Amino acid sequence: MDFRQQRTYKECLIYAAMNYLKQISEFNSRLEIVNLSARSQALWYCLMWHYNKAFWRAPLVISESTLRGELSLTHKQFLAARKELIDGGFIIHYPKQGKKPTSYDIVDLSTERAAVV
Numbered sequence: 001m002d003f004r005q006q007r008t009y010k011e012c013l014i015y016a017a018m019n020y021l022k023q024i025s026e027f028n029s030r031l032e033i034v035n036l037s038a039r040s041q042a043l044w045y046c047l048m049w050h051y052n053k054a055f056w057r058a059p060l061v062i063s064e065s066t067l068r069g070e071l072s073l074t075h076k077q078f079l080a081a082r083k084e085l086i087d088g089g090f091i092i093h094y095p096k097q098g099k100k101p102t103s104y105d106i107v108d109l110s111t112e113r114a115a116v117v
Contacts, residue, residue: 020052023108027090037080037084038083039071040088043078059092062101063102082102
């Protein structure tokens with residue numbers, strides 16, 4: 001049984017918040033080793049914020065235009081930042097066909113697996 005099914009709503013929020021901070025800490029530690037552009041870092045934090053806003057439902061479904069608008073990135077800049085995160089093992093991208101919004105998983109950096117933090 002999943003942790004969220006066994007615990008109260010309040011316990012789930014506390015658990016998610018602790019893991020949210022742990023994930024941010026691990027991401028910042030990785031930045032000492034892996035050189036990510038400022039745009040890629042901003043995109044990662046934006047995805048984390050949206051995950052938190054969506055109560056950690058995975059995968060996160062969000063449109064490119066939403067993320068680009070929030071970060072003031074061109075299409076080319078966005079694609080480069082996303083590719084850098086994918087290649088660095090920070091996110092998993094699930095492309096959709098047509099105009100459907102794409103899906104993302106943020107890799108749990110503490111265990112090196114795709115998961116909700």
